[in-house]
């Protein structure tokens with residue numbers, strides 16, 4: 070028997086369905102990079118990687134340690150580390166991870182390391198800033214990058230890439246097209262002087278949806294794999310991947326005038342049946358969902374959260390629901406519920422999913 074009663078179920082077939090959905094939007098030669106950073110958007114990165122490794126060309130993680138975890142689990146596919154730090158370089162090389170070199174500090178340090186090791190044709194990626202103004206070389210850096218690369222056969226540039234600032238927002242279409250054009254111009258300059266043509270890529274999930282002409286050699290799909298298209302018309306074609314479940318630990322009958330939870334935030338106006346569920350804000354259930362802002366599903370009926378969300382528990386109103394201790398409680402099992410939670414918490418599904426704490430047991434359904 071599973072002694073963890075609060076579980077996040079990951080649906081392997083849904084992840085594969087979503088991957089296939091995005092693949093059919095691509096030209097046959099376009100490669101796919103699956104983004105599995107942040108524990109696979111709050112799920113389980115190693116399991117996600119195993120599910121899709123035969124169907125994708127690349128993985129991306131944010132940090133070195135996330136890539137090491139994949140390697141230690143036996144993942145052989147190339148792994149791009151989007152945001153490595155200078156002190157990670159030895160570990161990156163030891164694990165044959167492929168660093169994104171995004172400024173001259175890390176570029177120069179990596180080339181020096183590669184020279185001293187020495188490494189031969191070590192795969193690296195170069196990121197260009199085209200308007201997000203977060204991480205990446207500027208177009209004015211191109212001559213110095215080319216000069217740096219010229220003196221080295223220790224590294225091989227596998228790809229040149231950039232990242233869109235507002236690919237999901239069609240009001241920003243002009244800005245986005247400008248980013249794509251600026252990127253293409255940088256690539257042209259790099260190609261002219263490099264003597265070989267690395268892969269190029271700029272699209273994330275919403276980029277694939279809204280700017281299919283800019284798929285270039287590869288696309289980087291993150292949130293789409295996990296069931297969200299950042300657009301209702303897309304999301305309906307995707308399958309739910311994350312299901313958050315728990316059980317009822319205790320049922321109480323609350324008399325009128327009595328209260329439930331911290332600060333006595335819920336006051337019963339009539340006889341109320343409450344159920345206590347073992348999941349709280351330490352698990353990623355925001356306090357913004359307390360006081361009837363959020364709800365759970367018990368025996369196919371909705372039960373609003375009453376009072377304040379505690380660290381390890383919530384209480385819900387089950388007055389009209391036929392239920393007992395140990396009955397299943399669904400926090401969400403559909404993208405619309407995650408979107409509702411995100412809306413109530415003034416955030417986006419990305420944050421709801423990645424905010425689910427590691428205390429919650431992950432179970433992969435195949």
Ligand SMILES: *Cc1c(COP(=O)(O)O)cnc(C)c1O
Pocket residue numbers: 104106151232272273274275289290291292293
């Ligand atoms: C996170 C990330 C992605 C994935 O974005 P989605 O919107 O989840 O598809 C792609 N590229 C970079 C550089 C990222 O940081």
